Amino acid sequence: MLYRLCAALFLSLWMVSGAGAAEVIRDYHADIVVEPDATLEVIETITVNAEGDQIRRGIFRDFPLYAQDENGLRRKVDFELLSVERDGQPEPYHTESIAGGIRIYAGSADVLLEPGIYTYTITYRTGRQIRYFDDHDELYWNVTGNGWMFPIEQASATVGLPEGAEPTRTAVFTGAVGSSETEARVVPGSGGLEFETTRPLGPQEGLTIVLAFDKGLVAAPSASDSFWWTLRDNINSIISVGGFIIVFAFYLRAWIAVGRDPAKGVIVPRWDAPDGISPALVNYVDNKGFSGAGWTALSASALDLAVKGYVELDDLDKSIVIRRTGKPLKDKLPVGQAVLMDEIGQTGESLTIDKENGERVKKLGESFRSAIEKEHADKYYRANSGYIFVGIAMSVAFFISLLVFGTLDDDAVALMIIPSFFAIFFGVFSVGFGKAMQRNRPLIVRIITILVLAFFGFIGLSVFALIVASILFDMSASGQLHVILAIGGIILVNLLFLYLMGAPTPLGRRLMDGIEGLRIYLTLAEKDRMNMAGAPTMSPAHFEKLLPFAVALGVEKPWSQAFENWLASAAVGAAAAENYQPGWYHGSNRFGFADRIGGFSSSMASTIASTIPTPPPSSSSSSSGFSGGFSGGGGGGGGGGGW
Secondary structure, X not given: OHHHHHHHHHHHHHHHHOHHHOOEEEEXXXXXXXXXXXXXXXXXXXXXXXXXXXXXXXXXXXXXXXXXXXXXXEEEOEEEEEEEEEOOEEOXXXXXXXXXXXXXXXXXXXXXXXXEEEEEEEEEEEEOOEEEOOOOEEXXXXXXXXXXXXXXXXXXXXXXXXXXXXXXXXXXXXXXXXXXXXXXXXXXXXXXXXXXXXXXXXXXXXXXXXXXXXXXXXXXXXHHHXXXXXXXXXXXXXXXXXXXXXXXXXHHHHHHHHHOOOOOOOOOOOOOOHHHOOHHHHHHHHOOOOOHXXXXXXXXXXXXXXXXXXXXXXXXXXXXXXXXXXXOOOOOOOHHHHHHHHHHOOOOOEEEXXXXXXXXXXXXXXXXXXXXXXXXXXXXEEOOHHHHHHHHHHHXXXXXXXXXXXXXXXXHHXXXXXXXXXXXXXXXXXXXXXXXXXXXXXXHHXXXXXXXXXXXXHHHHHHHHHHHHHHHHOOOOOOOHHHHHHHHHHHHHHHHHHHHOOEEOHHHHHHHHHHHHHHHHHHOOHHHHHOOXXXXXXXXXXXXXXXXXXXXXXXXHHXXXXXXXXXXXXXXXXXXHHHOOOOOEEEOOOOXXXXXXXXXXXHHHHHHHHOOXXXXXXXXXXXXXXXXXOOOOOEEOOEEEEO
16 A cells, blocks of 8 residues: 555656656557467557656566466466567667566667657567466466556556457456556456556556466467476476485485494593504594694604604794704604605704795695505595595586576576585585584484584575575576575585595594594593503603694693693692703793693694795465466566666
8 A cells, every 4th residue: 555655646746747757658558469379479569758868779678588387386488579669660679688587678779769759569479378277278467567667657458369259257456566456447348358557557566467268269288298398497496406316315325335434442541542553643544634734743743753852843933943863763754754854854954844934844744644645545544535526526417407408597597606605614614513523422413413504504594695685686586596505405415425425444443443542541630540540650751752642633732731730749849840841842931831832732733834835816376367366477577667
């Protein structure tokens, strides 16, 4: 009602100010001929008053290429533009695609119109506009469209049915989209084939008509036509939703076959690394690959070499110096430590980790990781990369198929950025959350948590963002929201299974159980550690021996704190805690031991990393137009303006 009052007020003010000075549609008439083959031939005659404001070269007419069928499903209609005329003469025109439709420009970019009255005639043929019900067939037609920028003083329509038939029922609606107003009428004596408005229409208001007629008057689609039309109408859904189901099913089956972790064994606290593996390998096995781009493992290796007396560490304000001592190598070093020692050089030589040596440190990190991965690839952990490659290839094939064979408009393609962003965000976030969960939680619980968090968060925020984007930028996906979400879903599935597909080998699972036991020991309270049968007594040598492993597992701070508490105990004395300094470490930190050693250990990886150079830059349920019909419903529609 408020909209009607505003429109009436606008028209009243326009008439008071003088009709001759306003751009307006004087008359809008449509001749609609329903052919026996169910196609429509439509002649729209649009008389406008041009004042050189918006109508400078001519007008444009938008026509939707999608409509709802009798079941409320989105369908693609046929459209063929036959001619464009102005004042009875052929008029230059061109067309362009718009969201969900086509825009017809009448006029030439090189010709400006003089102010005056012009009559445009647009003739086109369109198909798949008839609705088929059990007891009748129906033309539900939006005559003018509800997207015109100008008021329409008078709108009318004439319908011709095959064999001179007359409709069995009629209805008419006016107003904005969704309005059930009926400020129009069937022209008396027309047999229900002529319609006209009884009041002017404001901008964004239109005229919609509904005619029911006997079944068999126009041809119904054959079974073959229905099949191919259904395929064409739903090609986006078939490719995107079907692709999502297929990709997800492939990954799920592959995960069941090769991606499930072996059963976890009995975890018992231990005070050494299983099988005598190095701190770097502890980090590699525990994380199913290196954590922190491998810098944590490199830091742990440097500390291990220092504890063994092969190097010394100088902790400077913005750099770290690793200096080779004169102690000869007695045993063969693990591959990662051997690479690090080769880079440091001979006795007295050093490696300085700072910005100036960033390229050198970067190459060292690459060699360090490569050496460990080469020696231990597929020994403790299988990434099952072949399955990931096939899954990504399938996903890319579905994306290409959607772009080549689908019917997405440019705006819908642009909207795909939103769910793609959230797919990546929730994929990475959920995987990180899953890794951070308590390690004693059952594997299936962690996997379910990751999947639920990822999918529900992705769908919820994506839907919200798409709605906001559609409202703000007028980029409605024309019922294709599920298609856009399915594309994001495919991206999300690939990210999640990139994490889930990898699985430890039986040997890797056994080592992981042992590593978990070491982690438990390193983080236990001192009183609990002392109650363990056979556990070594805390001492500087014991602390330093396990410190590199604590760094590799990210628990160096509680391990350092436990040692500091032991040093400060009555048996050892507070002075010992204050004066303790390992021979292999030289630093200027004046704070407590946990800050001096534990803090240095935890920050060493980030210090190394910071020296690396930065690289260069839907449709609702529908029904007959007689039950729940409204202005703007049915086929036809669109709108227009001046250019």
